[in-house]
Amino acid sequence: MKTVLQTLLLSCLLLPPAHAEETRMSLRQEGNILAVEGQLEVSAGLDAAWAVLTDYPRFPEFVPGITHNRVLEQRKELKLIEQRGLINTGQFRMPFQGVLQVEERKRDGKPDGMKILYVSGPLKDVQGEWNIRHGKPLGLSYRMRMDISKAPFPPPLSVTIIEQQVRSWVEAFAREIQDVKRKKE
Numbered sequence: 346m347k348t349v350l351q352t353l354l355l356s357c358l359l360l361p362p363a364h365a366e367e368t369r370m371s372l373r374q375e376g377n378i379l380a381v382e383g384q385l386e387v388s389a390g391l392d393a394a395w396a397v398l399t400d401y402p403r404f405p406e407f408v409p410g411i412t413h414n415r416v417l418e419q420r421k422e423l424k425l426i427e428q429r430g431l432i433n434t435g436q437f438r439m440p441f442q443g444v445l446q447v448e449e450r451k452r453d454g455k456p457d458g459m460k461i462l463y464v465s466g467p468l469k470d471v472q473g474e475w476n477i478r479h480g481k482p483l484g485l486s487y488r489m490r491m492d493i494s495k496a497p498f499p500p501p502l503s504v505t506i507i508e509q510q511v512r513s514w515v516e517a518f519a520r521e522i523q524d525v526k527r528k529k530e
Contacts, residue, residue, distance in 0.1 A: 383515035386482035
């Protein structure tokens, strides 16, 4: 009986969280350009998702590796954000610091996503994009595009590091969106 209980407990601990389905990952490489996308669905509303995606100063509280995030400049839907952190995959550790340009997008007055461009630092010219698919459940995806010939990572590890970062970010935002939703209920 003790073994059965231990197995059940271990199974519960290893199951993915009930709030989001498994993250679907896709990779595409054309020449030196690598595009990695992570997608999942969350059972939360658009307001909760947008509140989390745009709460830039709080990113260090829930996004692995980000230690500092500060809005430097804001003009309507365009923001410049200073970011510092540590990319840590177990095999590789790299501190980073840079400035991102974020353009928040709305369609028909509703948040739709955002485009991100690293304008300085070791990730300069890396592009990111959050997309929100309206509905129930809400679809959330993040796509990163990077010229791997300019990547600050060791070439044999670049694809793995980028994929791990995208997965980590998408899952962190999904968890935080669920937490925000629970706190409002």
